Amino acid sequence: xxxxxxxxxxxxxxxxxxxxxxxxxxxxxxxxxxxxxxxxxxxxxxxxxxxxxxxxxxxxxxxxxxxxxxxxxxxxxxxxxxxxxxxxxxxxxxxxxxxxxxxxxxxxxxxxxxxxxxxxxxxxxxxxxxxxxxxxxxxxxx
Numbered sequence: 001x002x003x004x005x006x007x008x009x010x011x012x013x014x015x016x017x018x019x020x021x022x023x024x025x026x027x028x029x030x031x032x033x034x035x036x037x038x039x040x041x042x043x044x045x046x047x048x049x050x051x052x053x054x055x056x057x058x059x060x061x062x063x064x065x066x067x068x069x070x071x072x073x074x075x076x077x078x079x080x081x082x083x084x085x086x087x088x089x090x091x092x093x094x095x096x097x098x099x100x101x102x103x104x105x106x107x108x109x110x111x112x113x114x115x116x117x118x119x120x121x122x123x124x125x126x127x128x129x130x131x132x133x134x135x136x137x138x139x140x141x142x
Contacts, residue, residue: 024120034081041062041072041082042081042102045096045098045102051097054087054090054095055084055094073096081098081101082099082102083097
């Protein structure tokens with residue numbers, strides 16, 4: 001059985017490390033024209049085949065509620081970053097497609113943000129990064 005005190009210390013350390021890194025990197029979005037939530041939506045959409053993803057897949061990848069994602073998507077549609085259409089395979093759902101403007105804005109921020117992530121994660125060597133990845137994936141295993 002796992003030592004409870006050790007589990008609590010490990011959790012707190014993981015949580016604080018993530019929070020501190022997140023706080024450091026929030027500046028990556030300053031002056032970009034994209035909010036961090038918009039970047040997260042575009043991350044899923046731009047990386048999907050045809051730069052199109054189902055709304056439910058976007059929601060599954062985000063750390064906010066489904067109604068919040070829906071409102072964010074509607075604001076992004078109004079800004080011309082994405083389009084929203086009825087899912088042809090499921091009329092209850094929606095498909096989201098990045099516009100040229102949205103994909104371009106994402107790529108500009110992704111370059112800066114990717115460099116920022118690499119810089120901060122360089123505190124770990126490749127073996128440590130592989131271990132961290134394996135451990136976090138194991139924690140996420142459902």
